[in-house]
Amino acid sequence: MFIESEVVHMTICGKLRSEALLDRDHVIFAPFFNVTALLLDGNSAADIITVIQHSQFPSLKRFDMYVDTLPWAEAEQLCRALSRCNACQTLE
Secondary structure, eight states: OOOOOOOSEEEEESOHHHHTTTOTTTOOOOGGGOOOEEEEEOSOHHHHHHHHHTOOOTTOOEEEEEOSOOOHHHHHHHHHHHHHTTOTTTOO
16 A cells, blocks of 8 residues: 655744754655655754755755855755755756
8 A cells, every 4th residue: 555645835944953853863754745845944054954865855846945044065065965855857
């Protein structure tokens, strides 16, 4: 039996590190969720990069990220992670 869920929009807000919303046990979003829009809001891009690195988003069309600062090195890591998570061909 195969169950497929469709999530049209997923939003995760909060201070990611202090509230532990996205610890290593909770960051894997299976591709069967069919996420098409992802908005992540936090203090650091490092946590957001972790989510992207440990997930697959084959249907992702929209990605929004809000952080206090985004150093160039983290911006490069984020772009690499997005290209590896099967979203690079679907992002608009």
